[in-house]
Amino acid sequence: MTASPADQLPIEASIQIDPTFPYYLDRSPESIASELLLAGYRSVRYFVTDETRVNGDLIRTLRRHGMQVWAMVLGNGAYSTGHLPPDWPKWQMTLLKKTDDGYFRFSPHSTSYLKWKKSSIARLLQEHPFTGLEVAEPYMPEWNGLSSGVYGDVGPMAQAAFKEFSGSEMPEFTHRTSPRYYKRDRARYLLWIDFRVRAVNRFLHELINGPGGARSVRPDIRIATWSIAVDAGRDPVGAVREVQGTDAAEMIRLIRPDLHILQTHWPDWMRSGLPADYVRRYAPFVRHIRASHPDVPLGVQTDIGSLAPMRRSRVWLDIFARTAREEGYRMWTAYEHSIGLSMYTEPPRLLRARRTDRRTVVIEFDKRIDEASASAVSSYRCLEGGQLRDVSPLAAAPDGSRVLLKTDVWPAGPFELEVSGIRDTPERWLVPDQPAHTIAPGSRVPVPAAAKG
Incomplete structure (x- = not known):
């Protein structure tokens, strides 16, 4: 009715x-x-x-x-x-x-x-x-x-x-x-x-x-x-x-x-x-x-x-x-x-990035991601004002559907992260009958400016 x-x-x-x-x-x-x-x-x-x-x-x-x-x-x-x-x-x-x-x-x-x-x-x-x-x-x-x-x-x-x-x-x-x-x-x-x-x-x-x-x-x-x-x-x-x-x-x-x-x-x-x-x-x-x-x-x-x-x-x-x-x-x-x-059919999608402290940016996906590909620091590029910025040494710690990125040299202002090469996790699906999918090339997410003080 x-x-x-x-x-x-x-x-x-x-x-x-x-x-x-x-x-x-x-x-x-x-x-x-x-x-x-x-x-x-x-x-x-x-x-x-x-x-x-x-x-x-x-x-x-x-x-x-x-x-x-x-x-x-x-x-x-x-x-x-x-x-x-x-x-x-x-x-x-x-x-x-x-x-x-x-x-x-x-x-x-x-x-x-x-x-x-x-x-x-x-x-x-x-x-x-x-x-x-x-x-x-x-x-x-x-x-x-x-x-x-x-x-x-x-x-x-x-x-x-x-x-x-x-x-x-x-x-x-x-x-x-x-x-x-x-x-x-x-x-x-x-x-x-x-x-x-x-x-x-x-x-x-x-x-x-x-x-x-x-x-x-x-x-x-x-x-x-x-x-x-x-x-x-x-x-x-x-x-x-x-x-x-x-x-x-x-x-x-x-x-x-x-x-x-x-x-x-x-x-x-x-x-x-x-x-x-x-x-x-x-x-x-x-x-x-x-x-x-x-x-x-x-x-x-x-x-x-x-x-x-x-x-x-x-x-x-x-x-x-x-x-x-x-x-x-x-x-x-x-x-x-x-x-x-x-x-089973879609690649991981990058949804959000946020700062949790001065050294840490957390990026979050819509589904669980593969630890090996997400641990590779080459998967991440920092872009400030459209220009590549070196943030090495960078550490990447995957955790389910998110990655904790740590460095001492994040820009204080807003910037973008470009993410590539990260896969999902067929081995953890209920029925692992499909191959892994990789994030779309050139995926970017904005990172807000650091909190003042």
Whole structure:
């Protein structure tokens, strides 16, 4: 439902980062903050894949620069188990078919998992100055799960919980001749759908609003809830509710978030030809929410490069953001800062130079640069009034997307730096399938005059 121009409010640009990616390693938190700020972001979603490995220095640096930093944790599982307690295998969902896809799915019916997850979130919020918390992907698996077999939880924990909820046995999903087969016993199956929605939302409610939960330990924390949206069929809202136990309106009613985010589901984001304005097709989800929650701020999330064929360009992302604003969303976010198309196809761009003291000029790029080429002092020329000026001896110390240049003989007045030969870092990309790119010849950046006194 498109908002009229008079009704459109400014939209917040936020970005997801995964600091465990090689792109963020072996560089200072200051350089990461600089790169994100120069990209135009004042809000960051820190993807916490392991609650025991969080870069507190980075969070504090981002906060010191005035950025909002949200902790984004996963609700329905984990990509690794080394940080989990020994009994974690008992938390796992049972699916219709054994699945080994590198993701460990945990059941919302597991009281042990709930207890651990709540305490890990509480510790995370107490130890680090996050400004917000969001539990992404709390849903049940999976889209097309009844046909693919990636459907759950259908194990003993779910069976016992459904018996307590309904007084009857759970539906049968594999034996078509069973009287409990989900396509035969529709009443039982409809109860099952309600039961799964209730399980997801009660799990979230306990994490956030329960004793010892997020709001208990950090009353100041902002909360965002997440649900999935997909462009599929005549009733996508009902389909997501049925297959994945996700009912955004009910989730918002129970959790009372400060913000609700619609996550682009994988059948959409995996499309290489996905139109940049596709969020218009999510209007049914917005209408569903607005019918009972007219005032809750809404956001939308997209993916800009998890797979090589669907990497999104800067232009694509600009259209996506503009469309989100036109549709009345208050914020947008994208996964993930370092994986968009420009990372793989564009050379580093020189954005800014600033003096930090009498001896030091910091030059900043739009992306991470190669240490070897950036360490070569022959890559830099000082031009004062258009004339070459000797500033040797010069030292160059690369740090992520910036270089610290030091000499005792910088001009006191304004001058220009000409930079050449500096490359980017394919070896640190998510998928290193493209060659390095070198900065455009003759790239220059102005350096302001030294502060007086």
